[in-house]
Amino acid sequence: MSDVERVSPADVHRVAELSNLDLTPDEETRMRRDLNAILDYVAQLSELNTAQVEPMAQVSEVLAVAGEVPTEKMSVLREDVVRPCLDRERVMASAPETDSVFFKVPKVIER
Amino acid sequence: MKTTVAPASIDSIRSAIAGRETTATAVAEGCLARIAIEDPKIHAYLSVDRDYALAQAARIDDLAVKGEALPPLAGVPIGIKDVLTLQGFPATAGSKILEGYRPPYTATAVRRLAEAGAVFPGKLNCDEFAMGSSNENSAYGPVHNPHDLDRVPGGSSGGSAAAVAAGMAVATLGTDTGGSIRQPASFCGVVGVLPTYGRVSRYGLIAFASSLDRIGPFAANVRDAAKVLGVIAGYDPMDATSSPLPVPDYAADLDKGVAGMKLGVPAEYFAEGLDPEVRTAIEAGIEKLRAAGAEIRPISLPHTRYAIPTYYVIATAEASSNLARFDGVRYGLRAPQSDTLASMYRRTRDLGFGAEVKRRILLGTYVLSHGYYDAYYRKAQQVRRLLAADFLTAFREVDAILTPTAPTPAFRLGEKSDDPVAMYLADIYTVTASLAGICGISVPCGQSREGLPIGMQILGKHFGEATVFRVGQALEKALAE
Numbered sequence: 001m002s003d004v005e006r007v008s009p010a011d012v013h014r015v016a017e018l019s020n021l022d023l024t025p026d027e028e029t030r031m032r033r034d035l036n037a038i039l040d041y042v043a044q045l046s047e048l049n050t051a052q053v054e055p056m057a058q059v060s061e062v063l064a065v066a067g068e069v070p071t072e073k074m075s076v077l078r079e080d081v082v083r084p085c086l087d088r089e090r091v092m093a094s095a096p097e098t099d100s101v102f103f104k105v106p107k108v109i110e111r
Numbered sequence: 112m113k114t115t116v117a118p119a120s121i122d123s124i125r126s127a128i129a130g131r132e133t134t135a136t137a138v139a140e141g142c143l144a145r146i147a148i149e150d151p152k153i154h155a156y157l158s159v160d161r162d163y164a165l166a167q168a169a170r171i172d173d174l175a176v177k178g179e180a181l182p183p184l185a186g187v188p189i190g191i192k193d194v195l196t197l198q199g200f201p202a203t204a205g206s207k208i209l210e211g212y213r214p215p216y217t218a219t220a221v222r223r224l225a226e227a228g229a230v231f232p233g234k235l236n237c238d239e240f241a242m243g244s245s246n247e248n249s250a251y252g253p254v255h256n257p258h259d260l261d262r263v264p265g266g267s268s269g270g271s272a273a274a275v276a277a278g279m280a281v282a283t284l285g286t287d288t289g290g291s292i293r294q295p296a297s298f299c300g301v302v303g304v305l306p307t308y309g310r311v312s313r314y315g316l317i318a319f320a321s322s323l324d325r326i327g328p329f330a331a332n333v334r335d336a337a338k339v340l341g342v343i344a345g346y347d348p349m350d351a352t353s354s355p356l357p358v359p360d361y362a363a364d365l366d367k368g369v370a371g372m373k374l375g376v377p378a379e380y381f382a383e384g385l386d387p388e389v390r391t392a393i394e395a396g397i398e399k400l401r402a403a404g405a406e407i408r409p410i411s412l413p414h415t416r417y418a419i420p421t422y423y424v425i426a427t428a429e430a431s432s433n434l435a436r437f438d439g440v441r442y443g444l445r446a447p448q449s450d451t452l453a454s455m456y457r458r459t460r461d462l463g464f465g466a467e468v469k470r471r472i473l474l475g476t477y478v479l480s481h482g483y484y485d486a487y488y489r490k491a492q493q494v495r496r497l498l499a500a501d502f503l504t505a506f507r508e509v510d511a512i513l514t515p516t517a518p519t520p521a522f523r524l525g526e527k528s529d530d531p532v533a534m535y536l537a538d539i540y541t542v543t544a545s546l547a548g549i550c551g552i553s554v555p556c557g558q559s560r561e562g563l564p565i566g567m568q569i570l571g572k573h574f575g576e577a578t579v580f581r582v583g584q585a586l587e588k589a590l591a592e
Contacts, residue, residue: 011477015473015480019460019472019476020456021460022457027466027469030466031470034531038531039477041419041420041535042424042487044417045420045424045487045490046486048493050490050493053493055493055495056492056495057322058322058352059322059499059547059548059573060309060352062499062500062548063548090198090216093213094212094214094215094442095440096439096440106449107450108452
């Protein structure tokens, strides 16, 4: 177990709420233990000085910088034109509850 | 107990059908019979559709009867990991939240296989949303390793690897986000390919971590794996990250050997934590390649030890975002009798997701949340660039890199399932290539004393698949001699 308790019970609760997950008290305890163990392991990243390093979000960025693959060959956005989408009937066939035009959900406004 | 068998090759099946020595229907029946006998022990398939497979086979037989040219994968049974869609067929992603879901469209990679004449016996078991290294996170029960039924097949594409090893498919599709093709290929003694990021369209793949996810083939030998990749690779307007670079004929240079090639061996992959039997097997494989004429060079990939923590920050951050879509509104499970929309979301996700998926969503949400973003997420993205730079530097000196695929042979079911960090370390040699976006392959390279397969990982630069296949083929040939 860690010397520093990085993730508190309140943190787990808040993150579960942000994630739309309901955790039982047992699950909260277990998840707090696991998140602390994982973040202890992740903490070794702080050994590295990355002040001068640009974050990398996509593989295409390093290829472009390295000149490995010409930028225009990396990825191509298609033309912004209206095209047919998936057939509504087929899509609605998967819906848990539908009036065949809209998805139906429980009431949104609490009062 | 072993239940492995070497299946017929793609070319032998296709030419036997063309020469009327057999029929695609007979091949499909043989595959389905094998599944009926072996799969109750192995549990590689989550769904099998006999009628669909036989209808696909009948179309190939029609062509053969008319004497028409057969497509490249004519009559070849190919299983599909259950994170890929085939319109109207189950696509559970190994999760209860997608139980009963029938996708309204087909993944591009799957469509390309069908157009090339492949026959689909069914959809394959995997860790829930491809999150795992042992297949024990499947909501439908684990897959058993055909080489030893008490051991895991690896993960997350455990069903895809086990199906090929047990002769229940000639090839399969899997997906690899941090090692999910290469590690199970190693554990099950088959070939598994990680194509370059962008080489294969992900349209129709249920997303886990979009900057890392890739689709690739499993097969019993390098040539078959190369053939399947040739079919599924290439630009697709439905995936903006797919590359328009032309797809070479991967089979063309396969037999050219490794004479004169420079192959790098990174010291960091042979350090503490490597099982001695794996080390011995990989070193023996490297000597075979040297004897075949390759120049073996020691190299360094200095940031390797930071790859696992980097990966688990980036992959979980992306997963927490991707998995927000599972909310009970449009498809899949909906928790019954919820009073409000908010409680319906929470109860659906609580019922539908397993423990590892929840753990990763929570971790991903945490590292992206206010106050922690710079310390974790941004930091990991910076280290990711350093890891990618390690490889770009190395590939100025060498044509390919040789490493073990996994630090150990297949472990026992239940051995690591209670310790997430120990489980994550099963991917220690595979996550680096995932983060860098380069390609690779795992090729069988000997066995442990207990008869468990060991895989060598061969890594190539971006879009260097042809080189990787060529080295893999040379290794396969040298080990067979």
